[in-house]
Amino acid sequence: NGAGKTTLLKLILGEVEPDEGTVRRGTRQTVAYFDQLRAQLDPELPLTEVISPGSEYVEIAGERKHVIGYLGDFLFAPQRARSPVKSLSGGERNRLLLARLFARPANVLVLDEPTNDLDIETLDLLEELLAGYDGTLFLVSHDRAFLDNVVTQVIAAEGDGRWGEYAGGYQEWQRVQAERTAERELAREAARRAQPAAAAAAKATPARSNKLSFNEKRELEALPERIAALEEEQATLQARLGDPALYQQAPQDVPQVKARLEAVEGEIEAALARWEVLETRADAG
Known part of the structure; x- marks a missing residue:
């Protein structure tokens, strides 16, 4: 805690500028940031509008899919699909955020403590979705088992502003x-x-x-x-x-x-x- 994980993410994303040195970013990055989506949820909107505003369909990995069927992939029953966001529990909101995140055409995903308040079903779903994701994932988490199940590299704070990069998960x-x-x-x-x-x-x-x-x-x-x-x-x-x-x-x-x-x-x-x-x-x- 306090080592600068979130600050490092913001430097990578260009949300803050470094005090010293430079950050070189790709020119074709399309970023979806989980934490930003949390702040952007309108409590009055129905779930379908959160996922696909003004359309009954959403495009996922080049495939056109009905928004209600897509929400079903995230454990939302069809009758809940048109409910307002404010009717959801905390765990359901997180599930909706994940649905919105993966509905975005992005080649970089940024997840800052995504497992907070997730139930076991949603955690399993998230692991499955990330395992099938083709882009680059930046993940901050205190959940060691989740890290071992998902990541292929670890960036670890080593003190004095130094960060080390290692192959494998947390156990490695x-x-x-x-x-x-x-x-x-x-x-x-x-x-x-x-x-x-x-x-x-x-x-x-x-x-x-x-x-x-x-x-x-x-x-x-x-x-x-x-x-x-x-x-x-x-x-x-x-x-x-x-x-x-x-x-x-x-x-x-x-x-x-x-x-x-x-x-x-x-x-x-x-x-x-x-x-x-x-x-x-x-x-x-």
Whole structure:
């Protein structure tokens, strides 16, 4: 809550302008925004007029359909079709909003907390409609099961104004976060183990051997560049693992990328420990 989900949607839709940077939008976007429709409902209008003003028919996915039959798809009995909006319960209003939403010719749907106040029947209907929708869907929801059933990508707030994009639903995002946490903990543990080992190695070195050999001097000079190269590779691998395209286009590569990242992190820790040992001896000599 308060991370800026609705603000992000409004930036995407062009309803607000960014304080910094730019937003690039497609030129052929036709957007249907669920939250806007809620505010536009006229309580005096009959349901048929809400769905198809001035016409008995509505066009859905290129197919002409009678408005009463269309309302029947949204669980409204024929006798309710000409009732005014004000006669509907909260759940029925939400169902009517969904009917109106999907009756609009749009290639982008925006749903901000659409499952609030939906009964089980309507929730199942919404999931079915979204599964068959061919356009792009932006969905904000706290309903984790609904997200897992509907979405193919997650955009998650990660703090400090940063947002990450992940392939899969909510459970997949949780799995990635758990793996990242475990990897960070392993790296911290490796660093903690390396520090005493480096200190012990420095202490164990006899005073007469503190002076670096020619090869050790060359090794010490090369270590900063090697560490920088390893850290650059580490950043590249982390970026790959955070890119949804990897999981969509080359899922078979994920284990190898993860294994290489773990190996690189181990090499970085070892190089840092070695650098500390050589630097300590060089200073003492």
